[in-house]
Amino acid sequence: MLKEDWSSSNTKYGLLIQSNLFNRHGFRHGFFGKASQDYGPKELSKCFNITHSFASLNQVHSNRVVTTSELNQSGDLCADGIISDGQQESLWIYTADCIPIIFGNIKTGQVAATHAGWRGLTKNIIKETISKLKAFDSDTSNLIVALGPAISLKNYQVDKTVIDLISKNIQERKANLLQKSRLVDLIDIVKCELNTDKFLLDIRSIAKCQLKIEGIRSSNISVNKNCTYEEKSLFSSWRRDKIKSWQWSTILTRKYKECSSQV
Secondary structure, eight states: OOOTTEEEEEETTEEEEEEHHHHHTTOOEEEEOGGGGGSOHHHHGGGGTOOOEEEOOBOOSOOOEEEHHHHHHHSSOBOSEEEOOSSSEEEEEEESSSEEEEEEETTTOOEEEEEEOHHHHHTTHHHHHHHHHHTTTOOGGGEEEEEOOBOOGGGOEEEHHHHHHHHHHHHHHHGGGGTTOOGGGOTTTEEEOTTSSEEEEOHHHHHHHHHHHTTOOGGGEEEOOOBTTTOTTTOOOHHHHOSOOOEEEEEEOOOGGGOOOOO
């Protein structure tokens, strides 16, 4: 069930979930369900009645972030984050259990989209995305962020090696945010599995923590609670099905004059 800060609709391409935070600021966007894998951005964009160009990536669990002009110059780039640097552009990423993250600058209308699993999070894909947005004079106070459907804590089992990497990443960059406590003690992010050497990890909580480290206000972050693993009828999940499948997510550039509300 979606909370009031999220909404959903059924389209000819299946489920479409939207963040009301982004809707309030005039950003056309969407997190599609698994039925979307049968289509490409050209077909899915009909849900938004647009003439925007399409930009997508060859995603490889990296921390590389590129602009749309870099993508157009080089063709099919291997990267996991993409930032608009032109007008009338739509950015597309695909995910199964990883997090689709979209960014919008409410002042300029510039947008970004990032694919983030535990590998990308430990490699600072969020930091790289925000740093590149700052290069375009994006102040973090003007950025809103939405984290789409992903695997939930109770269904995402990892080993201690992953926990150590996550813990080191966050504590090295902002130890006081966690008050120098061990990450495994933060029950909202990590849980120990009884009688095993495995842990349960909440990657969306990790991502939100990293966003706050980079200066994004909590009120500017919208976190979806749908679980890709658990909701089999709605979402593809690599962990569940062990086959290559996905769902698309998108964010479209917006002219400043299209919306003048403030966060």
